[in-house]
Amino acid sequence: MADIIIVGAGPAGLSAAIYARRAGMSTTLYEAEMYGGQIVNTPEVENYPAVAKISGFDFATNLYNQAMNLGAVLEFDKVASIAKTESGFDVTLASGKVDTAKAVILAVGASNRHLGIAREEELLGKGISYCATCDGAFYKGKTVAVNGGGNTAVEDAIYLAGIVDKVYLIHRRNEFRAEDVLVDAAKKLPNLEIVTPYVVESLLGEPKLTGVELTNKEDGSKKTIDVNGLFVAIGQEPKTADFKDLVTLQGGYIEAGENCKTNVEGIFAAGDARVKKIRQLTTACADGAVAALAAIDYIKLGV
Ligand code: NAP
Numbered sequence: 001m002a003d004i005i006i007v008g009a010g011p012a013g014l015s016a017a018i019y020a021r022r023a024g025m026s027t028t029l030y031e032a033e034m035y036g037g038q039i040v041n042t043p044e045v046e047n048y049p050a051v052a053k054i055s056g057f058d059f060a061t062n063l064y065n066q067a068m069n070l071g072a073v074l075e076f077d078k079v080a081s082i083a084k085t086e087s088g089f090d091v092t093l094a095s096g097k098v099d100t101a102k103a104v105i106l107a108v109g110a111s112n113r114h115l116g117i118a119r120e121e122e123l124l125g126k127g128i129s130y131c132a133t134c135d136g137a138f139y140k141g142k143t144v145a146v147n148g149g150g151n152t153a154v155e156d157a158i159y160l161a162g163i164v165d166k167v168y169l170i171h172r173r174n175e176f177r178a179e180d181v182l183v184d185a186a187k188k189l190p191n192l193e194i195v196t197p198y199v200v201e202s203l204l205g206e207p208k209l210t211g212v213e214l215t216n217k218e219d220g221s222k223k224t225i226d227v228n229g230l231f232v233a234i235g236q237e238p239k240t241a242d243f244k245d246l247v248t249l250q251g252g253y254i255e256a257g258e259n260c261k262t263n264v265e266g267i268f269a270a271g272d273a274r275v276k277k278i279r280q281l282t283t284a285c286a287d288g289a290v291a292a293l294a295a296i297d298y299i300k301l302g303v
Contacts, residue, residue, distance in 0.1 A: 002028045004295050005091050005101035007079045008239075010037020011281055012271025013107035014063040014072075015288025016295075021070035023296045028101070029067075030093065032078035036060025037109045038236070038272075039281055041131045042152075043159040048281055056133070059281070082246055084264065103295040106243060106254060106262070107270040107288065110236030110279075115147070119203045120232075127209020132156035132231050139164045139229045145212060146170065147200050148233035154178040154186050156233050161189045168225055170195045172217050198223075200230065238273040250275050260291035268295050 004020045006013045009031035020027040034040060042056030051059070068074065078094035088102040112130040114120055120128055129135040132146070136159060144164050146157040149171035155178075157169040169186060174196045176183045186192050197217040204211040204224065211226045238252045247262040247269070248255040253276075254269035256262045262269050270287035272279045297303050 001088060001100040001102065002026045003101065003299055004028075004103050004105060004292070005030065005089070005099060006105045006107055007082075007091075008037070008107035008109050008271070008273075009035040009064070009074055010107060010109045010271060010284065011039055011060070011063060012037075012109070012284040012288040012291070013105065014060075014067045015285040016105050016107060016270055016292040017067040017072035017288075018063075018070055019289050019292035020296065021067065021072050023292070025292075025296060025299070027072045028099065029072060029074045030077050030079050030091070030099075031074060032076070032094075035064045035074060037284075041133050043133050043155065045281060080242065082243065082267070084266070089266065102299045103266045103268065105260075105268045105270055105288075105291045105295055106240075106247070106273065107291070108239045108243070108273045110238045110272045112232065113235045113237050115200060115232055115234065117200065117202060123203055123205075123209050126207060127205065127227075127229050128203070129229060129231050130233070132159050132233075135229070135231075136160050136163050141165055142228040143226065144168075144229035144231060145195075145200075145225065145227045146231045146233055148235070149173060149175075149196075150177045150233065150235060151179060151182060152235075153231075153233035154182040156231050157192055158182070158186050158189065160231065161186075161192045164229075165191060167192045168195050168227065169193070170198050170200060170212075170214060172199045173197050195225070203230070236272065236279075240273050258290070260287055260294050266295075266298055268298075 003025035006029045009029045039056040083090045091099045143166045145168040198214040201215045202213040256269040260268045268291040270291035271284040
């Protein structure tokens with residue numbers, strides 16, 4: 001039996017593993033995809049204290065190495081279900097394996113929200129992308145659009161402007177949710193055009209995307225812009241569906257306060273999947289520390 005099983009090897013999960021291992025807890029992380037979570041898709045991280053500039057991939061890799069060097073174990077397997085037992089928890093993996101732990105930290109993160117419009121799934125990889133750093137290079141010399149008004153969308157648009165001929169940044173409101181420093185930087189780029197207040201109504205082109213039809217949110221007017229790619233960056237959805245019968249959720253997010261304790265004793269929540277206001281790299285890592293220390297208290301002191 002492991003002391004702590006951590007579900008998800010993003011910044012929250014890996015930070016939790018660092019704290020757990022430093023306290024001598026045997027620690028296993030289960031990750032369904034790549035370690036690092038969403039930060040691996042961020043071109044530049046410039047707001048992590050004491051690290052002026054680092055790529056998201058390098059940040060994630062440093063974190064991963066730090067946790068592994070401290071003796072954490074990472075297995076690439078999806079957690080299918082978790083059940084409370086008399087001695088702790090049974091964690092059943094998609095592979096069929098059942099692992100056991102005294103405490104569990106859910107650091108499952110979130111995945112990209114889809115627009116939910118016709119042909120979005122069909123055009124995935126044929127013009128539709130949710131990851132500018134992964135797919136941007138395919139659009140060198142072409143025209144693309146980014147949809148969204150948060151930090152991700154504006155960062156993606158800036159990043160793409162360095163690769164493609166022209167970027168449209170489409171957002172449904174005239175005001176951006178993204179930080180001013182990013183919006184100001186985007187406005188200075190000669191090949192980046194801001195298109196507000198518009199929503200993407202339909203996707204054009206067969207078999208590849210050739211354009212998008214937009215609707216003006218204020219006056220209902222429509223217009224079409226020709227693009228080879230559309231990068232959708234309209235926020236995230238928590239990856240909590242498999243745990244909806246295990247812990248209390250609120251709007252899909254795991255209900256847990258700043259102490260990261262869920263309604264189930266011995267289960268803790270950390271990172272973007274937890275109910276919270278600010279979802280940043282710093283707050284994910286901080287959650288990891290808090291959740292691990294709470295799990296350690298639970299194991300050692302029963303509180
Ligand atoms: P976000 O902050 O939730 O922003 C999502 C954006 O998409 C919003 O502008 C929203 O519009 C728009 N949107 C949502 N649903 C839409 C729909 N159906 N159609 C059209 N537009 C839609 O998401 P995010 O940018 O991915 O960021 C997620 C979190 O990570 C945030 O806390 C963010 O600060 C953080 N983050 C931080 C950094 C950084 O610090 N460098 C980088 C990336 C992300 P409205 O504004 O009108 O609601």
